[in-house]
Amino acid sequence: MAIIESTELPAGVTLVRSALGGYAVYVRGDFAGWIHQNGPERWNTYRRAEPPRPGEFLGVFRRADAVERIARATAG
Numbered sequence: 001m002a003i004i005e006s007t008e009l010p011a012g013v014t015l016v017r018s019a020l021g022g023y024a025v026y027v028r029g030d031f032a033g034w035i036h037q038n039g040p041e042r043w044n045t046y047r048r049a050e051p052p053r054p055g056e057f058l059g060v061f062r063r064a065d066a067v068e069r070i071a072r073a074t075a076g
Contacts, residue, residue: 008064010071025070033070035063047073 009015015023022036022043033047038060045066046055058069 010068013067013071015067025067027071027074030074032074033058035066035070045069 012028014026014029016026018024018034018036020036022034024031025033025035031048033045033055035043035045038044041062042060043063043066044060045058047058047070049056056073058066058073061069
């Protein structure tokens with residue numbers, strides 16, 4: 001499991017490489033959503049939803065923006 005923690009990420013956010021490709025996004029240790037690449041510098045962005053609903057599609061962004069959107073959606 002590849003874990004990415006970086007100064008490029010918002011405070012408290014960790015990315016974990018998923019088995020299906022892309023990254024799981026954790027905010028303060030809690031699973032918050034996921035991103036997967038959809039072309040160069042384009043990442044589909046999803047916020048976690050409560051079962052049985054699928055994740056909420058937030059849009060397509062650059063990776064840093066995608067992670068920021070999930071972190072803000074989780075905080076709000």
